[in-house]
Amino acid sequence: MNDQSDIERPTTVDLAAAFEESGVRDILQELDETMIGLAPVKQRIRETAALLLVDRARQQMGLSSETPTLHMSFTGNPGTGKTTVALKMASLLHRLGYVRKGHLVTVTRDDLVGQYIGHTAPKTKEVLKKAMGGVLFIDEAYYLYRPENERDYGQEAIEILLQVMENNRDDLVVIMAGYADRMDRFFNANPGFRSRMAHHIEFPDYTDEELDQIAGVMLNGLGYRFDQGGEKAMEEYIRLRRVQPHFANARSVRNALDRARLRQANRLFNEAKGPLDARALSTISEPDIRASRVFQGGLDVDRKPATGAA
Amino acid sequence: MRLTQGQFSFLPDFSDDDIRIQAQYAIDNGWAVSVEYTDDPHPRNTYWEMWGHPMFDNPDAAAVVFEVNECRKEHGGEYIRVIAFDASPGWESIRMSFIVNRPKDEPGFRVVRQEVDGRAIRYTIESYAVREPEGQRYA
Numbered sequence: 001m002n003d004q005s006d007i008e009r010p011t012t013v014d015l016a017a018a019f020e021e022s023g024v025r026d027i028l029q030e031l032d033e034t035m036i037g038l039a040p041v042k043q044r045i046r047e048t049a050a051l052l053l054v055d056r057a058r059q060q061m062g063l064s065s066e067t068p069t070l071h072m073s074f075t076g077n078p079g080t081g082k083t084t085v086a087l088k089m090a091s092l093l094h095r096l097g098y099v100r101k102g103h104l105v106t107v108t109r110d111d112l113v114g115q116y117i118g119h120t121a122p123k124t125k126e127v128l129k130k131a132m133g134g135v136l137f138i139d140e141a142y143y144l145y146r147p148e149n150e151r152d153y154g155q156e157a158i159e160i161l162l163q164v165m166e167n168n169r170d171d172l173v174v175i176m177a178g179y180a181d182r183m184d185r186f187f188n189a190n191p192g193f194r195s196r197m198a199h200h201i202e203f204p205d206y207t208d209e210e211l212d213q214i215a216g217v218m219l220n221g222l223g224y225r226f227d228q229g230g231e232k233a234m235e236e237y238i239r240l241r242r243v244q245p246h247f248a249n250a251r252s253v254r255n256a257l258d259r260a261r262l263r264q265a266n267r268l269f270n271e272a273k274g275p276l277d278a279r280a281l282s283t284i285s286e287p288d289i290r291a292s293r294v295f296q297g298g299l300d301v302d303r304k305p306a307t308g309a310a
Numbered sequence: 311m312r313l314t315q316g317q318f319s320f321l322p323d324f325s326d327d328d329i330r331i332q333a334q335y336a337i338d339n340g341w342a343v344s345v346e347y348t349d350d351p352h353p354r355n356t357y358w359e360m361w362g363h364p365m366f367d368n369p370d371a372a373a374v375v376f377e378v379n380e381c382r383k384e385h386g387g388e389y390i391r392v393i394a395f396d397a398s399p400g401w402e403s404i405r406m407s408f409i410v411n412r413p414k415d416e417p418g419f420r421v422v423r424q425e426v427d428g429r430a431i432r433y434t435i436e437s438y439a440v441r442e443p444e445g446q447r448y449a
Contacts, residue, residue: 101369122362129377133370171372 013057023095024049031088035081036217037210044201045089052096069198070098070173071165073141073187075180076203079249082177083137085203089175090135099173103134109143112157120153124160132171141176142186162192206249211238215253219284224261229286241294260288311418313351316391316407326375329392329410333371336394341405342366343394345377347385349447350440351416361385364395378410387413387448413439413448 019025028049031042051068058064070093074082087104094102107127114120128136138144144161146152165174176183176193180202187194206214212235219225226234234256241252264284268276314320324332336343344364348355361381365373374392381390390411393404417438424432439447 100372103369129365129368129373132368132372132376168372168376171370171376 009062010060013061015053015057018053018057022053022097024053024092027088027092027095031085035084035088036213037206038081038085038203041081041085041201041203044199045085045092048199049092049096052093052098056096056098067098067169069169069196071197072173072175072199072201073183073193073197074175074177074201074203075183076177077179077205077249079251079253080203080205081250082203083139085201086135086137086175086177090173093135093173099134101133103131104137105131105134106137106139108139109154112138112144112161113153115153117153120156121160124157128160128164128168128172131174132168135173135175138174138176140178142178142182145186145189147189158190158193162190162196165196208235208238208242211250211253214250215257218250218254218257222257222261224257224264224282224284227283227285230260230284230289233286233289237289237292237294244294256289256292256294257284259292260284263288263291311416313389313409313412313416315351315353316409318408323412324408324410326379329378330371330375332406332408333374333392333394336406337369337371337374339394339396339405340398341394341396343368343371343374343392345374345381345390345392347381347388347390347411349388349444351389351437352419352435352440358389358391361390382411386411389413415448 028042028046031045035042052070055064055068072089074086076082083106086106090099090102090104093099105127111127112120112124114123144154144158146154161174164172176197178186187197212231215234215238216226216231237256238253241247241256246252261284267288268280272280312319318324318332333343342364345361346358347361348358362377365377368374378390378392388411389409391407391409394406396403396405419435419437422434422436424434426432
């Protein structure tokens with residue numbers, strides 16, 4: 001937008017200095033420290049950051065003037081850290097100067113698609129306007145497209161989205177997230193999206209050891225700790241939970257910990273005779289975890305349908 | 311005759327970038343920015359038509375420029391202004407207002423003399439444009 005023809009252009013560029021100066025290092029370091037596992041994702045983000053840094057240097061030297069396409073898709077199972085990484089990505093892009101504000105607007109189908117004719121366009125535009133200068137994160141983006149209903153308004157939202165993604169590339173970055181297989185189907189049905197997405201990042205499932213570590217970090221963040229039995233029980237819990245339905249990686253761990261805290265509070269309330277010290281109040285021990293339905297072979301929501309009933 | 315109302319009206323017309331910078335200033339001050347248009351440029355016509363809702367919680371002014379351009383598509387032949395409303399107690403009023411789009415041809419205003427009470431004269435002004443019915447002004 002700016003006419004830079006009369007501005008003095010640098011003839012050399014110090015990438016290391018630019019790296020330091022932009023504060024990208026802090027973000028990458030934070031990413032390394034706060035996110036456990038996700039090695040391929042971190043690798044991709046590092047590469048993306050390098051690319052953007054070089055691109056910016058090229059722009060400063062007048063070698064290119066096009067804004068690179070920054071729209072991304074994050075695919076992976078639930079609870080693999082897509083939203084958290086999107087937040088980091090927003091501040092990364094902000095530090096690099098590719099978005100002006102660096103805020104993250106998280107939306108799902110409900111926020112974009114209206115309920116009646118003529119409702120969708122203003123709704124979608126409103127959301128897009130809010131996201132301008134930042135990053136728009138569309139969770140479970142494939143719900144936008146419902147091929148089984150030809151009168152579905154999702155198509156309208158998709159068209160507006162595509163148009164803005166193309167015309168306002170300077171103003172906002174769109175990140176779409178969802179399960180890998182359904183995202184693939186979504187992109188196949190809407191080839192416009194695939195070609196407008198420059199970066200496809202896959203989020204792998206966490207390994208059991210990584211989830212153990214995550215459980216420890218989460219509990220720490222809440223100001224609790226495991227005792228020895230509790231830690232062993234949690235490890236066992238994670239391994240059992242993984243093979244049961246609706247396993248959502250880190251999110252399952254968080255939910256398990258929330259329930260364990262509930263049981264711990266209950267246990268303390270029922271058992272405690274005398275005064276409790278801080279240690280007792282912040283220790284999750286074996287019975288708090290063992291009481292989970294997971295150890296009895298499954299969740300209630302997945303009860304086998306009653307035999308014989310229609 | 312060039313209409314001079316609000317801020318910056320003696321300056322050359324704003325580019326989109328100028329609009330963005332001014333709107334960003336308003337947003338950074340916590341004012342709600344909105345876009346309005348009219349085909350009745352009388353200086354006492356304070357109520358212009360609203361183009362969408364005021365943008366209360368948009369952190370970035372790109373949205374304002376986007377809406378100005380949307381409005382231009384529909385009302386490119388009329389006056390469009392950007393206003394910034396300050397909702398903080400004790401003020402609750404317009405802080406900024408500037409024209410971002412004007413018709414190609416601005417016919418200006420005429421003086422209307424009304425004879426009242428004997429030979430006394432009352433003066434007022436009227437835009438030449440409003441002699442046409444709404445929708446047909448500024449062709």
